Amino acid sequence: MASTDVKVIGKAPSPLVNRVQIALNLKSVDYEFLEEQMGSKSELLLKSNPVHKKIPVMIHGGKPICESLIIVQYIDEAWTDGPSILPLDPYARAMARFWAAYVDDKFYPTLRAFAFGSVEGEEAKAVAREQLMEGIMLLEDAFAKCGKGKDFFGGDTIGYLDVAIGCFLGWMRAVEQMSSIKLIDETKTPGLFGWAERFGSNDAVKDVIPKTETLVELAKTMAPRAKAQ
Amino acid sequence: MASTDVKVIGKAPSPLVNRVQIALNLKSVDYEFLEEQMGSKSELLLKSNPVHKKIPVMIHGGKPICESLIIVQYIDEAWTDGPSILPLDPYARAMARFWAAYVDDKFYPTLRAFAFGSVEGEEAKAVAREQLMEGIMLLEDAFAKCGKGKDFFGGDTIGYLDVAIGCFLGWMRAVEQMSSIKLIDETKTPGLFGWAERFGSNDAVKDVIPKTETLVELAKTMAPRAKAQ
Numbered sequence: 001m002a003s004t005d006v007k008v009i010g011k012a013p014s015p016l017v018n019r020v021q022i023a024l025n026l027k028s029v030d031y032e033f034l035e036e037q038m039g040s041k042s043e044l045l046l047k048s049n050p051v052h053k054k055i056p057v058m059i060h061g062g063k064p065i066c067e068s069l070i071i072v073q074y075i076d077e078a079w080t081d082g083p084s085i086l087p088l089d090p091y092a093r094a095m096a097r098f099w100a101a102y103v104d105d106k107f108y109p110t111l112r113a114f115a116f117g118s119v120e121g122e123e124a125k126a127v128a129r130e131q132l133m134e135g136i137m138l139l140e141d142a143f144a145k146c147g148k149g150k151d152f153f154g155g156d157t158i159g160y161l162d163v164a165i166g167c168f169l170g171w172m173r174a175v176e177q178m179s180s181i182k183l184i185d186e187t188k189t190p191g192l193f194g195w196a197e198r199f200g201s202n203d204a205v206k207d208v209i210p211k212t213e214t215l216v217e218l219a220k221t222m223a224p225r226a227k228a229q
Numbered sequence: 230m231a232s233t234d235v236k237v238i239g240k241a242p243s244p245l246v247n248r249v250q251i252a253l254n255l256k257s258v259d260y261e262f263l264e265e266q267m268g269s270k271s272e273l274l275l276k277s278n279p280v281h282k283k284i285p286v287m288i289h290g291g292k293p294i295c296e297s298l299i300i301v302q303y304i305d306e307a308w309t310d311g312p313s314i315l316p317l318d319p320y321a322r323a324m325a326r327f328w329a330a331y332v333d334d335k336f337y338p339t340l341r342a343f344a345f346g347s348v349e350g351e352e353a354k355a356v357a358r359e360q361l362m363e364g365i366m367l368l369e370d371a372f373a374k375c376g377k378g379k380d381f382f383g384g385d386t387i388g389y390l391d392v393a394i395g396c397f398l399g400w401m402r403a404v405e406q407m408s409s410i411k412l413i414d415e416t417k418t419p420g421l422f423g424w425a426e427r428f429g430s431n432d433a434v435k436d437v438i439p440k441t442e443t444l445v446e447l448a449k450t451m452a453p454r455a456k457a458q
Contacts, residue, residue: 051367070323070330090306093303097299098299102280
């Protein structure tokens with residue numbers, strides 16, 4: 001049964017919302033999902049995140065927490081009896097935070113623009129494609145350094161950086177399906193390839209990340225709106 | 230004597246570099262300051278932060294850490310025998326992180342553009358001025374909520390959010406001096422007004438934040454370059 005103490009305001013296909021859901025699953029915390037409607041913002045959302053007016057928002061014991069990476073850190077710190085999401089070593093924590101910020105600041109905006117068709121013209125598309133591939137190669141390298149040959153960025157188990165990057169897996173696959181780009185490739189990015197399989201099939205993840213076909217359909221619906229903006 | 234174990238790569242007038250220096254001072258950690266030259270980037274910087282190629286970088290025991298807020302969190306977690314920089318309560322930590330991210334994402338870019346004269350035209354200036362004032366009023370409100378009537382955002386002592394916001398005090402004063410804007414005002418923002426006095430005169434801070442006149446001179450030198458970009 002869903003806990004009424006924890007609520008997540010979001011939309012099912014939002015990777016940043018999925019990030020929060022995966023973190024809660026890792027800690028075995030039940031929550032109530034409050035689905036926002038496409039094209040409008042609920043009063044609860046506006047009241048809970050008056051500064052940015054954006055999903056996800058998590059409400060815990062009546063108190064709202066905003067911004068997905070901040071929420072994931074909060075989840076790690078509020079439910080200390082579950083497995084650690086952030087690494088324990090200060091330097092490993094800094095590295096995980098660095099790459100999570102990189103993904104949000106550099107990788108996701110390009111992936112999003114690509115998914116919603118707001119990159120127009122062959123030249124702009126080539127630039128965006130190159131940026132995405134550059135990002136993927138950096139993450140392949142980060143996987144080797146952070147994961148140290150183990151299964152996940154977090155080592156033997158899913159951690160902060162796995163959640164931060166892994167929430168985009170569905171959208172990466174949707175972009176692959178809609179274009180000629182192969183983002184995660186068995187030969188070019190063998191580390192990420194194996195990681196993506198393991199992450200995507202994990203119990204905390206598999207029912208959260210939307211099906212690729214669903215995201216492709218959504219992208220087609222959203223594309224004309226994105227272009228009009 | 231400066232510790233050779235901790236190095237900070239930066240420039241003295243950079244508020245993000247000052248942020249790291251203040252955090253190290255709060256923990257009484259000595260460090261060697263490696264000053265970057267205007268208009269060029271050292272090999273050490275490029276090697277230590279190959280992804281963003283930006284200051285500040287802190288090197289601890291030979292390992293580089295990048296991004297000022299990530300460095301401050303690292304300092305808090307690596308030197309646990311000093312006073313805590315982040316609050317201990319998970320919700321207070323989330324709030325501190327939220328407002329620190331707000332300052333970096335929304336407030337600082339506008340302040341910076343204003344300081345370096347890259348906001349051109351009366352209309353754009355009016356918009357930027359309004360954005361800055363909106364930000365200041367939000368921070369006044371955050372001070373009341375996070376500080377709960379005490380001296381600092383962090384309560385009785387300087388904490389994460391004090392460092393995150395306070396590093397911009399010098400530049401805020403420089404902008405005030407160069408324009409007709411009064412950002413921190415005894416009547417309109419009494420909370421921030423008292424806080425700014427206390428923060429700026431604190432031992433960990435007072436020798437780090439550059440003099441307003443120095444920053445005004447620098448802004449005048451930088452303005453033509455900013456416009457040319």
